[in-house]
Structure formats: C-alpha cells, structure tokens
Amino acid sequence: TQLLEQSPQFLSIQEGENLTVYCNSSSVFSSLQWYRQEPGEGPVLLVTVVTGGEVKKLKRLTFQFGDARKDSSLHITAAQPGDTGLYLCAGEKEQGAQKLVFGQGTRLTINP
Amino acid sequence: GAGVSQSPSNKVTEKGKDVELRCDPISGHTALYWYRQRLGQGLEFLIYFQGNSAPDKSGLPSDRFSAERTGESVSTLTIQRTQQEDSAVYLCASSLDAPGSYEQYFGPGTRLTVT
Numbered sequence: 001t002q003l004l005e006q007s008p009q010f011l012s013i014q015e016g017e018n019l020t021v022y023c024n025s026s027s028v029f030s031s032l033q034w035y036r037q038e039p040g041e042g043p044v045l046l047v048t049v050v051t052g053g054e055v056k057k058l059k060r061l062t063f064q065f066g067d068a069r070k071d072s073s074l075h076i077t078a079a080q081p082g083d084t085g086l087y088l089c090a091g092e093k094e095q096g097a098q099k100l101v102f103g104q105g106t107r108l109t110i111n112p
Numbered sequence: 113g114a115g116v117s118q119s120p121s122n123k124v125t126e127k128g129k130d131v132e133l134r135c136d137p138i139s140g141h142t143a144l145y146w147y148r149q150r151l152g153q154g155l156e157f158l159i160y161f162q163g164n165s166a167p168d169k170s171g172l173p174s175d176r177f178s179a180e181r182t183g184e185s186v187s188t189l190t191i192q193r194t195q196q197e198d199s200a201v202y203l204c205a206s207s208l209d210a211p212g213s214y215e216q217y218f219g220p221g222t223r224l225t226v227t
Contacts, residue, residue, distance in 0.1 A: 040220065043155070045216070099157065099160050100157070102156075
C-alpha cells in the first residue's frame, strides 16, 4: 500500500500546455516536499510546504498544500521541454522526524 | 562545496555475491539516509542515521541488507548474497539535523545490476 499516491504516473504533453500533478494521502503530514529527478541523477528539492493551504510559486511552477495537510498539487504553466523529468512528492509524518515517505513519482515528458 | 558522492556509480554482480556501496555525505550533515529506487519507481526508504543515535533500520527489506556509518561521515550499505530482485539504483542523501532544515541532498546513486 502506497502511503502517498501520485497521479498521473505518466504524462506526455506538448510544449506550451498547462498541467497539474497530484499527491494524495489519507495521512496527515507535518510538511511535504516536491523533488524533480533527471535520468542518472538524484532527486533535487523544488519546494517544501508546511502550512495547510499554503501556496508557493517557483517561476512557472505553483505548489499547493491541502488545507488538511493530506494532499498537494503541482501546477506547471506553459510547460517547456526543460520541465521533463520525474516529479516526486515526499511527506514528513512527524515534525523534525526527517524520515520522508515518497510517492511513486510522475514521469513528465514535454514534447517540443 | 562538494555534494553527496556515491561509489561505484555502476555495479554489476553475480547472484549470490556480496556488494558494498559507499556514500560520502556533505560535510557537517549529521543525518544520512539510504533509499532504493527500482526502475521507474519512487524511492523506498531503507535506513536512516542521525548523529550518535541508533539507526532507524525499519526499511531494510531483509537481513541480507546492513549499513554502517563512521561517526558523521562515510556510510556503507552492504548487501549479502545478492538476488536479482536487488537490482535497483541505491540513493544516499544527507541533511542537517536542525529544526526547519527539511531538505535532503541526494547523491547520484549507485546502479546495481544482479545477473
């Protein structure tokens, strides 16, 4: 049983389109992180959200933490080929615990 | 500064052999993690070291897996009597052990192939 469910698992869209990736759980998390991983490399942190309802923006990427701190979304506006990669959400169940639970990832392909 | 490094980058071994994977964390990071990532999958937590505390081994899949860490530096993950299902990328990460320091910094991983 996956504690964090990501959807969709695969997404292939054309350059310029918008997309949203979801990360859902029945558990409450003290914080949630989004990572991006490129082939042959380790994941790199994009953002951390800690407050229910929090919205963070990183250029064309918008991250939201659900009010109940059980889910999160990543929205990309006007996707570019450089956005291609594996997007992973990861939740910290207890504040300060530092042990993260990862979702299975969303593999995103942006076609020129 | 230097990031997390792992060696070897690739390892091919025969079924039944033992392998040792190495991780050099970022200097000053007291927390160190090992994860396993199967092809096309997310990260599976294996073990977590935090300072001088006893490691959290709750993610180790079997007693063939073990890990050690020397003080707050190098860690080795050992897999004994490897099986084909052990084939995966093994990722190491380190982080500061401080309130509000949520980010884990990952190494590039070791790709293990068991034939």
